[in-house]
Amino acid sequence: MDSQNRQWRLVRRPEGLLRVEDVELTPGDEDRRPLQPGQVRVRNLLFLYAPTMRNWMSARSDSLHEIIPLGSPVKTLAAGRIVESLDPRYPVGSRITAMSCWSEYDIIDTVSAPQIIADGISAVEALGPFGLNSLTAYFGLMRIGRPCPGDVLVVSGAAGSTGSVAAQIGRIQGCRVIGIAGGAEKCAWLRDQCRLDDVIDYRSQDVSSALRALCPTGVDIFFDNVGGDVLQAAVDNMAKFGRIVLCGQIAGYNDQDVIPAFTNMMRVIYGSVRLQGFLFGDYKSAVPEALADIIPWIRSGAIVARQDIRVGFENLPLHFNALFDGTNQGTLLGLIDEDAHALH
Ligand SMILES: NC(=O)c1ccc[n+]([C@@H]2O[C@H](COP(=O)([O-])OP(=O)(O)OC[C@H]3O[C@@H](n4cnc5c(N)ncnc54)[C@H](OP(=O)(O)O)[C@@H]3O)[C@@H](O)[C@H]2O)c1
Structure with a gap:
């Protein structure tokens, strides 16, 4: 495992669009903390940019959702590879999607039921057309x-x-x-x-x-x-x-x-x-039934889906606003680095 870990933390509540000053790239400690039973350590590869992340950054009086505390890492759904595991259901080397921090490595509690990405499905597909x-x-x-x-x-x-x-x-x-x-x-x-x-x-x-x-x-x-x-x-x-x-x-x-x-x-x-x-x-338990329709629709071309992949962990915040100015062309994804392509 790489000895370095970096995380993007929210340091200021955005006013309007997210600005680079609202977040800070800091060293993270997830690569050093020992795992507890029921935890896995992942090397994150790909992040889904979700518009609702902007809601989590606000502290509106009407907030019905989780609010990211200032100083804490930004979160989203990510695809990563398990590099260490204390849960036999999630072996080292398998790829999962899970709620994770904007960090290079993260510790995931398996009680949150991260999804193992099946063989033959890429990380891009898992967060994109099948996501x-x-x-x-x-x-x-x-x-x-x-x-x-x-x-x-x-x-x-x-x-x-x-x-x-x-x-x-x-x-x-x-x-x-x-x-x-x-x-x-x-x-x-x-x-x-x-x-x-x-x-x-x-x-x-x-x-x-x-x-x-x-x-x-x-x-x-x-x-x-x-x-x-x-x-x-x-x-x-x-x-x-x-x-x-x-x-x-x-x-x-x-x-x-x-x-x-x-x-x-x-x-x-x-x-x-x-x-x-x-x-x-609300419909999590029906995911297999939905994928039984969605995967053939995508694979046969009955549904066309496009992905907009932005590269570079250090660029994660720069691309977030593409969701709001409409410059994203399809599912907006952040790839950790060019080498991560090899790990799809
Ligand atoms: N209920 C749920 O569980 C759930 C789950 C996932 C997503 N969502 C919601 O689904 C919506 C789409 O999310 P997505 O991830 O698929 O993003 P997306 O549609 O791929 O990207 C966001 C798009 O929204 C449009 N947009 C942004 N600001 C706008 C504005 N002021 N007026 C009109 N259009 C605007 C832009 O398209 P144009 O270039 O066409 O303006 C932009 O490309 C969001 O509202 C998200 O919160 C809900």
């Missing part, structure tokens, strides 16, 4: 949206990691799918590669009037990753008995204040619209 975001898309759409052939499905954040998979699962289920995304390149990708029926570029189009024009009978399912004005536009255009799948509110994650809801609740009542929020973790 948390695709599973979130699957459960949100299938369990909450409950698509039927012919339904009009609208997805916001449609060119992103979660949204693009939700939109394509909807297409496979026989929905007419409209994606909302920012910019011409993402819209072209959704139309040409993901084979969506229509797209709305929220940066250059008025979303509410575009939805009115594209969905004269209303929206049956709205899968929302964004919140704010986009959610409002969808609420104003829902069909009778429509379903709104509340997956994320990325438009508000950098705000200091409580994220506002939409107006006109009477539309929801008169439209008999169902709104439901959810977390991926």
Whole structure:
């Protein structure tokens, strides 16, 4: 094992976008602490950038989630290789995904049930197309949206990691799918590669009037990753008995204040619209069943997924805001160094 370990710690609560001064690269002690029974030591290879990490960095009064204490390491889902183990179910050399610090090495308690990455699946696949975001898309759409052939499905954040998979699962289920995304390149990708029926570029189009024009009978399912004005536009255009799948509110994650809801609740009542929020973790026990669908869809090309891999442990904070300025092209991943490619 390398004698060095480094960690990125949160040293200041960000105001707006994360700034490099909000985090500090420090030596970590995880490579030296002896393991306790039920623990493994991992060499992290790849980190998933998740928008909700920005929520964990805030100390909003409405926080319902874990808040990273100042001085503590930033956390996310990571893929790593076990270099030492005091749990026979997790042998040295196996690869796992687990909640981990932004650190080169970390100690993971196996009681948290880290997932062993099966042979034949790369770390990029485990955090990307077969990972948390695709599973979130699957459960949100299938369990909450409950698509039927012919339904009009609208997805916001449609060119992103979660949204693009939700939109394509909807297409496979026989929905007419409209994606909302920012910019011409993402819209072209959704139309040409993901084979969506229509797209709305929220940066250059008025979303509410575009939805009115594209969905004269209303929206049956709205899968929302964004919140704010986009959610409002969808609420104003829902069909009778429509379903709104509340997956994320990325438009508000950098705000200091409580994220506002939409107006006109009477539309929801008169439209008999169902709104439901959810977390991926609500469906953890159903992951094998979901992967039995997702893996063949990806491998056969029925669903196209793209990954945006940024390299360099020391660059981890620099790339975080790509999630918020929209410069990420698919699942945003941080690879620890170029050599880690060999360990996929
Ligand atoms: N409920 C759950 O368990 C769960 C699990 C995973 C993810 N999520 C949620 O799913 C959403 C997507 O996450 P992801 O990891 O898949 O990220 P992603 O969609 O790959 O990347 C984020 C995208 O959001 C869009 N965006 C950012 N700020 C925006 C704004 N102000 N208005 C409109 N669009 C904006 C950008 O796309 P454009 O270029 O198109 O603007 C950006 O590329 C997030 O809200 C996340 O919190 C929820």
